[in-house]
Amino acid sequence: MAEALAKSAAPGFKFPLAGNSAIISRCKGALSMSTKPQLPERSSRVAGGPTALDGLLVVDFTRVVAGPACTQTLADFGARVIKIENPDGGDDTRAYEHAETGGESAAYLSLNRNKRGIALDLAVPEAREIALDLIRKADVVVENFSSGVMKKFGLDYEAVAPLNSRLVYCSISAYGRTGPFASRPGFDPITQAESGFMSLNGFADGPPVRTGPPIVDIATGMTACNAILLALLARDRFGRGQHVEVALFDIAMAMTSFYGMAYLINGENPGRFGNSPSGSPTVGVYEASDGPLYMACANDRLYRRLVVEVLNRPDLITDPQFATRKARSENKELLRAAIAEVFASDTLENWMAKMKLANIPVGYLRTVEEGFNAPEARDRHRLSRIPHPTADWVPNIETPISMSLTGAIDPVAAPLLGEHTENVLRDTLGYDQRRITELTQRGVFGSGKPSV
Numbered sequence: 490m491a492e493a494l495a496k497s498a499a500p501g502f503k504f505p506l507a508g509n510s511a512i513i514s515r516c517k518g519a520l521s522m523s524t525k526p527q528l529p530e531r532s533s534r535v536a537g538g539p540t541a542l543d544g545l546l547v548v549d550f551t552r553v554v555a556g557p558a559c560t561q562t563l564a565d566f567g568a569r570v571i572k573i574e575n576p577d578g579g580d581d582t583r584a585y586e587h588a589e590t591g592g593e594s595a596a597y598l599s600l601n602r603n604k605r606g607i608a609l610d611l612a613v614p615e616a617r618e619i620a621l622d623l624i625r626k627a628d629v630v631v632e633n634f635s636s637g638v639m640k641k642f643g644l645d646y647e648a649v650a651p652l653n654s655r656l657v658y659c660s661i662s663a664y665g666r667t668g669p670f671a672s673r674p675g676f677d678p679i680t681q682a683e684s685g686f687m688s689l690n691g692f693a694d695g696p697p698v699r700t701g702p703p704i705v706d707i708a709t710g711m712t713a714c715n716a717i718l719l720a721l722l723a724r725d726r727f728g729r730g731q732h733v734e735v736a737l738f739d740i741a742m743a744m745t746s747f748y749g750m751a752y753l754i755n756g757e758n759p760g761r762f763g764n765s766p767s768g769s770p771t772v773g774v775y776e777a778s779d780g781p782l783y784m785a786c787a788n789d790r791l792y793r794r795l796v797v798e799v800l801n802r803p804d805l806i807t808d809p810q811f812a813t814r815k816a817r818s819e820n821k822e823l824l825r826a827a828i829a830e831v832f833a834s835d836t837l838e839n840w841m842a843k844m845k846l847a848n849i850p851v852g853y854l855r856t857v858e859e860g861f862n863a864p865e866a867r868d869r870h871r872l873s874r875i876p877h878p879t880a881d882w883v884p885n886i887e888t889p890i891s892m893s894l895t896g897a898i899d900p901v902a903a904p905l906l907g908e909h910t911e912n913v914l915r916d917t918l919g920y921d922q923r924r925i926t927e928l929t930q931r932g933v934f935g936s937g938k939p940s941v
Contacts, residue, residue: 528872528873528874528884528885529872529873529874530873530874531873531874531875531885531899531900533899534896534897534898534899538895538896539894539895540566540567540895540896540897540898541566541567541892541895542563542566542567542568543567544567544569545563545567545568545569545628545629545721546568546569546571546623546626546627546628546629546917547560547563547564547568547569547570547571547627547628547629547630547631548571548573548620548623548624548627548629548630548631549570549571549572549573549604549631550573550630550631550632550633550634550639550644551572551631551632551633551661552574552579552580552581552582552633553580553581553582553633553706554582554596554600554677554703554706554707554710555633555661555677555706555707555709555710555713555735555737556631556632556633556661556710556713557572557580557582557600557601557710558600558706558707558709558710558711558714559631559659559661559709559710559711559713559714559717560572560604560631561600561601561602561603561604561710562710562711562714562888562890563629563714563717564602564603564604564898565602565603565888565890565897565898565900566888566890566892566895566897566898567895567898568629569605570603570604570605571604571605571606571607571623571909571913571917572601572604572605572606572607572904573607573608573609573620573623574606574607574608574609574906574907575608575609575610575611575935576608576609576610576906576907576934576935576936577610577935578906579606579608579906579907580597580601582594582596582597582600583597583906585597590877590880590883591877591878591879591880591881591883592879592880592905593877593879593880593883593903593905597903598883598884598902598903599886600903601903601904602885602900602901602902602903603898603900603901604903604904605904605908605909605912605913606903606904606905606906606907606908606909606910607907607909607910607913607914608906608907608910608934608935609910609933609934610932610933610934610935611642611644613931613932613933615928615931615933616928616933616934617642617643617644619914619918619928619933620642620644621643621644621649621652622918623913623917623918624644624649624652624653624656625652625653626653626917626918627653627656628655628656628657628721628730629656629657629658629659629717629721630649630656630657630658630659631659631661631713631717632644632658632659632660632661633660633661633662635662635672635674636662636666636671636672636673637672639660646658646660646732650730650732653730654729654730655724655728655729655730656730657717657720657721657724657730657731657733658730658731658732658733659713659716659717659720659732659733659734659735660732660733660734660735661709661710661713661734661735661736661737662675662734662735662736662737663675663676663679663680663736663737663738664736664737664738665734665736665738665739666734670738675737675738676737677699677703677704677705677706677737678699678703680705680737680738680740680741681699681700681704681705681741682697682699683738683741684738684741684742684744684745685741685742685745685749686705686741686742686744686745687699688759688760688761689745689748689759689760689761690761691761691763692761692762692763693760693761693762693763695761697761704744705737705740705741705744706737708740708744709735709736709737709740712735712740713733713735716733716734716735717733719733720733764783769787769818769821770817770821770822770824770825770828771784771786771787771791771792771795771817771824771828772784772785772786772787774854775828775829775832776829776832776833777832777833777835777836777837777839777840778833778834778835778836778837779836779837780837780853780854781837781854782832782837782840782841782851782852782853782854783851783852783853783854784844784849784850784851785850785851786849786850787850789814791849791850792806792817793806794847794848794849795844795847795849798843798847799840799843799844799847799849800828800831800832801831802827802831805824805827805828810823810824811824837853841853870887871886871887872884872885872886872887873885873887873900875900875901875902876902877902878902878905878908879905883902885900885902887900907934907935910934911925914928
């Protein structure tokens with residue numbers, strides 16, 4: 490039985506077979522067993538196809554999350570991104586504990602695809618000269634060091650702008666590069682807490698909760714990428730580059746979105762609503778007899794279809810307690826209990842089929858495992874495997890951006906520490922072997938020989 494099911498399954502799933510005793514079933518639109526997806530090799534893009542950022546040179550001084558997330562997007566779409574790391578350990582995420590393969594962490598691999606890596610000890614004067622040589626040729630510099638670090642090395646915007654008038658220089662920080670908070674270190678969860686963003690997450694009877702993934706870091710990286718692209722468009726119009734800044738605190742505050750705007754309008758401090766924004770009884774998690782679902786039935790038209798066509802409870806629209814949006818809000822606990830009782834009477838798959846037929850927004854409440862093994866992930870080709878020099882291959886989560894003409898380049902795994910140092914010095918800066926050897930002896934690349 491198990492073998493037959495395995496043969497009939499769609500590509501991208503991996504079944505742990507155990508003879509005829511193996512039982513395979515589908516649950517919540519995915520596999521109900523503990524397994525990681527079998528990743529397909531990635532198909533190559535059309536040879537010679539154009540890329541959006543071909544010819545763009547980016548010098549990347551970033552590490553951890555926000556900065557690398559920004560530069561990875563630039564690299565995905567054709568920019569030549571040179572990641573500069575300290576030879577003593579490199580990017581902090583290399584040592585993160587989530588998981589590792591081939592000596593590299595999941596965090597590092599997820600944020601540094603398609604980059605070329607070089608190792609420079611910026612405490613050595615000759616290393617700073619190499620950095621300046623790269624900046625002279627660069628279109629973009631991105632840095633997210635603590636305040637004052639780039640200035641200490643003579644690599645801040647004021648120092649390098651005279652060397653390259655067309656340079657777009659992006660600084661990413663917690664609280665900006667100027668003002669009384671510029672020197673204050675900050676991290677994603679701290680800015681979630683201090684901006685008010687965290688106060689919106691969690692249940693009303695519990696404490697504020699930070700998001701699981703570092704959402705402020707990731708959103709800051711996205712915003713920094715947007716800022717760079719805006720500055721590049723402005724450079725085409727005005728002929729010169731500029732300094733752009735993005736701060737985690739600013740992003741966290743902006744992400745309070747309409748909750749923050751509502752406070753500014755009515756002066757009422759918004760609270761936490763768990764899985765039901767504004768306490769809506771028809772938005773959130775419900776339990777079928779054999780598992781959870783998430784429903785987002787947020788307007789009168791959808792509500793009427795839900796209670797009449799799906800739940801077969803027309804009284805939930807004719808009863809004055811539930812006849813209007815305002816009435817439903819005032820009696821939300823009573824309504825939620827009535828809806829929950831109906832959902833508990835039948836199976837998840839039966840409810841999903843009925844709700845999809847009625848075009849009610851609904852989804853399976855999946856774990857990461859279930860989501861990554863789900864048909865949506867498989868059919869949209871979200872996951873693949875790509876070669877890696879020490880791990881044979883590593884998993885790859887595809888870029889979420891799709892472009893019909895200038896699609897993403899074929900992904901290349903995040904570089905080993907200093908992997909392309911000698912190659913960059915030769916091909917980008919034109920250094921000969923004698924000069925590279927002298928720099929090596931001076932400790933510019935750390936204690937080891939630069940990689941080819």
